[in-house]
């Protein structure tokens with residue numbers, strides 16, 4: 001099975017003079033969570049409509065799981081969409097005269113008979129089973145959006161597309177819907193979420209950004225990800241030193257609003273155990289944290305004692321240095337400084353190979 005689920009090549013969609021999308025190339029990989037970011041009017045909904053087979057490009061090719069969408073007739077495209085793509089819209093788009101469960105049932109496969117039991121199970125999955133027989137007007141925004149999620153999922157689509165899915169929701173319902181999306185991703189679904197909200201974009205594996213119809217990749221470079229991991233490791237180390245339990249909530253990742261993806265990435269890389277309320281080092285994570293803390297604090301000593309920098313300068317410079325000093329040199333610096341046991345702030349410096357064990361007399 002190819003890794004790529006959907007491939008866009010040179011896709012443009014023009015409306016008269018307006019280039020809503022302009023020469024977009026994009027691969028969507030199976031199982032990934034892709035966020036499409038961009039300001040209002042940048043072409044996000046146009047892209048959703050094309051990916052969802054609701055519209056055709058002016059030029060360019062879209063291959064969906066090996067099928068060229070342009071080769072399908074109108075009725076084939078409708079059928080293809082039903083069977084392969086689940087779409088969650090900002091403006092819910094529920095039929096006002098149908099109940100929640102009926103709204104889910106109309107989305108069921110063409111050929112299988114509409115199955116109420118299956119539709120009810122889908123509503124149960126998103127936590128609105130008790131609203132199954134209500135009309136959309138009798139549901140809150142959050143409940144309507146969850147019905148939409150159930151409707152989008154009913155045919156086990158290969159791709160779940162969401163266009164500003166929480167744009168019309170309050171914070172509590174936004175969290176609910178985001179949790180649902182997170183669960184879907186964890187269960188292996190491929191998710192494309194269009195949003196202008198960085199908080200939502202940051203939950204994704206990968207971010208791309210549209211600007212005036214053109215696409216730019218915002219993938220975080222791997223060094224940046226490693227730097228975030230290091231920052232978390234150092235924070236965990238310091239918390240433990242203070243005798244505090246490293247709570248997942250207390251750990252702050254620079255430039256990241258929701259630290260959960262970072263923590264999951266760290267677990268996948270074997271640095272911490274699967275994050276729950278609290279965080280725990282794996283042996284490898286502990287050793288990397290120890291090494292980082294050692295380098296950072298030695299650099300602090302170096303800057304303050306040997307170079308007479310002021311306190312704030314010491315901190316900033318030391319944080320930068322820990323990534324520059326290589327382990328060999330760390331031991332030399334440690335020896336040069338006389339194997340200090342404390343940084344200028346009185347925090348202990350983990351001993352290295354170069355440090356003699358203290359002679360206890």
Ligand code: ADP
Pocket residue numbers: 015018019020038039040041042043044045046047
């Ligand atoms: P976004 O979802 O990022 O806010 P859209 O994809 O809705 O942006 O729109 C991108 C651009 O294309 C905008 O300038 C918009 O006015 C234009 N546009 C979108 N759909 C149409 C349409 N059906 N007819 C004419 N212009 C359109």
Ligand code: MG
Pocket residue numbers: 044045046163
């Ligand atoms: Mg839009």
